[in-house]
Amino acid sequence: ETGVTQTPRHLVMGMTNKKSLKCEQHLGHNAMYWYKQSAKKPLELMFVYNFKEQTENNSVPSRFSPECPNSSHLFLHLHTLQPEDSALYLCASSQGGGFGTYEQYFGPGTRLTVT
Amino acid sequence: EDQVTQSPEALRLQEGESSSLNCSYTVSGLRGLFWYRQDPGKGPEFLFTLYSAGEEKEKERLKATLTKKESFLHITAPKPEDSATYLCAVLETGANSKLTFGKGITLSVRP
Numbered sequence: 699e700t701g702v703t704q705t706p707r708h709l710v711m712g713m714t715n716k717k718s719l720k721c722e723q724h725l726g727h728n729a730m731y732w733y734k735q736s737a738k739k740p741l742e743l744m745f746v747y748n749f750k751e752q753t754e755n756n757s758v759p760s761r762f763s764p765e766c767p768n769s770s771h772l773f774l775h776l777h778t779l780q781p782e783d784s785a786l787y788l789c790a791s792s793q794g795g796g797f798g799t800y801e802q803y804f805g806p807g808t809r810l811t812v813t
Numbered sequence: 814e815d816q817v818t819q820s821p822e823a824l825r826l827q828e829g830e831s832s833s834l835n836c837s838y839t840v841s842g843l844r845g846l847f848w849y850r851q852d853p854g855k856g857p858e859f860l861f862t863l864y865s866a867g868e869e870k871e872k873e874r875l876k877a878t879l880t881k882k883e884s885f886l887h888i889t890a891p892k893p894e895d896s897a898t899y900l901c902a903v904l905e906t907g908a909n910s911k912l913t914f915g916k917g918i919t920l921s922v923r924p
Contacts, residue, residue: 700858740817740914741857741900754911788856801847802912804856 701725702805704789710811711779719774719808721789728793730772731802732764735786747772779812786810816840819901819915826922829890834918836901837883844910846884848877849900851917857900860886891922 701724711717723730732744746754747766761783763775772789786809790802820835838846845864849857861870863879870877874895876887886899898917904910 700856702856704856738916740916741902741912743911746911756911790856801859801862803859804849806854806856809854 700803700805702789702791702803704787704805704808706808707806708809708811710813711776712813713779713781715779716775716777718776719787719789719810721772721774721805723770723772723789723791723803723805725791725793725803727791727803728769729791729800730766730769731790731792732772732774733788733790733804735788735807741788745774776810779810781812784810784812816913817901817903817915819899819918821918822916823919824921826888826891826920828892828922828924831887831889831891833888834886834899834920835883836886836915838901838903839882840903840905840913842906844904844906846879847902847904847912848884848886849902851898851900860899888920891920893922893924896920896922 703722705720728749730747734742743756744758745764750766761778765773786807788807789805792800792802816839818837845862847862848860850860851857861877866881868879874889878885898919900917902912902914904912
């Protein structure tokens with residue numbers, strides 16, 4: 699266990715549904731991240747939060763909406779997704795502000811399938 | 814042009830057969846280079862951070878090295894449990910830099 703948990707682990711949703719992904723870190727870190735991992739592609743950074751403030755939005759479509767109520771919790775709200783959004787969504791956390799030189803610790807991911 | 818290129822894409826080894834995985838990068842300034850291991854259905858697991866050319870780090874059968882253009886992950890006498898995808902990521906210098914990942918190398922070690 700890395701100290702980063704994600705729920706649910708698997709999610710199947712229709713294109714008209716609304717769902718949320720949850721991430722919690724127990725490491726005392728200050729920065730949290732959402733990544734998308736698709737087959738045969740590098741990890742794609744989606745959002746970054748430092749001390750609960752969003753500092754990066756990597757040109758992500760508005761159908762993905764992040765929320766960070768505190769330094770330990772991160773949500774990704776999903777609505778009207780497309781089939782191409784099917785992927786593994788990974789949450790990560792790191793010590794310090796932003797990327798610095800601190801390594802990121804990842805959760806197990808949520809496998810999302812959009813039908 | 815990809816900033817981080819990993820090769821080969823896949824590698825199959827016999828147990829005990831040592832080899833190396835390559836990560837080449839093109840950035841104007843390197844703040845750090847990271848190696849991760851990812852098992853199927855799981856998130857990446859942090860292995861090493863390297864900061865400057867000439868630096869080396871070891872963990873069990875793994876040793877990571879860094880030059881100004883590439884990093885190698887050497888695997889000595891691998892075991893089947895070393896089978897996984899190995900990811901390389903670089904962090905450039907600069908205020909708004911972010912981790913850039915390679916596509917990964919899938920290693921399979923046969924008993």
